[in-house]
Amino acid sequence: MIEIKNLHKKFGKNEVLKGIDLSINEGGIFSILGPNGSGKTTLIKSILGMVLPDSGDIFINGKTLKNNYKYREKIDYLPQIANFPGNLKVNELIAMIKDLRSGQSTNDAELIEIFKLQPFLNKRLVNLSGGTKQKVNLVLTFMFDSPMVILDEPTSGLDPISHLRLKNLIFAEKQKGKTILVTSHILSFVEEISDEIVFLLEGKIYFKGSIPELKSKTEQPDFEHAIASILSSSYA
């Protein structure tokens, strides 16, 4: 489980996270929502240790993240923008990441099959389209069997079929009892998969709970309107 205590982060003068307190229990799918620039990615990167918080603590399974890197063995991360070294071929990249986490079982062959990546395996990453890169990204993320999966905008650039397959994949992972953290702007996707949502607004947690709770809180009949009502009331 993840516990975040009073997390603050500034980039220059821009205060992105203004005191986040959050605890995420094991098992289930959690969505982090919020408008652009609300700090979703920063929060995720803080959990991964890529962004170092100005103050506050993050504990994963009771252990603090400071001066610790081993915990990342138990996390699979899908970055928002699929930036890969362009001169590598797809299978070289997969082999390299496997090599970095040697000793962990992988199911990359199955994932390559799911996303129909076989024709691209010998191509260089610079020559791939955005959607295909995202598929490679997904293979790299899901090929390890870690108890925690973090997905930053997993649907970006995917065609409808791949989108559907991704959804099935996420449900399958959930069945295994994994904790899955997702950020997305596609509300129908979020509504379909999430057990619980966290709504970030201007660096603070505006709402945490299930989707029915959000609907009753905002007195709106559906999820999209509920989110819209939060946004319009905050911008007003």
Place this chain on the structure above:
Amino acid sequence: MFYLLLGIVLLFLNNDLSKAVITLMNVIIILVPLIGTIFGVMYYYNSREFTELLLAQPIKRSSIFLGQYFGVATSLAMSLIIGLGLPFVFYGIFNSSAIWDFSLLLVTGAFLTFIFTALAFVIALSNENRIKGFGYAILLWLFMAVIYDGIFLMSLLYFEDYPLDKFSLVATMLNPVDLSRVLILLKLDISALLGYTGAVFQKFFGTNFGLILSSIMLVLWVVIPTFFIWRIAKKKDF
């Protein structure tokens, strides 16, 4: 490849080993830092995506960045040693008296590579903006290779009424480019060219103490920037 070509061309032009070594010195003193700086900065910026990929994996930050640094610097130093070494080996350096001068040249060249690649990494790590990073790196090289000498000379002229032995020794020590140049020049026994200062330098650097001290300085020039790489990398956000 570049170094290999350079070595062959120089040998053909000079037709004499020790002369080639001297020409080579001038090239090494100026070009090796430039190549180290450019490659260091370029490598860092080019592999940024790759670095981000690695950061999400269970690897220590320091091993990512120090690994990248040593990877680049070692391969540059290897290319220098192999590229320059091969033509000279075929030319028969082992039977020549220039072997020691030549190996000193290669060792200082390798040191310069490590120093300037480390400095380039420090600059690239602290500048998110590529253009700025490149600019600073080139400026650093220009400063060390050219401007520093200019300032040094000006100050010598300006303060010529004072005894400057100590000052010039210290000033030489503080710039790795100058330090390597003086070391090689003295080894080549052409210090007479340097006049009175040469005599002072000879007296200082020629001794074991001087040699050890200058080696320590070169090592420090590698260690301190490497320490900065480690420290900046530890605190940086991605």
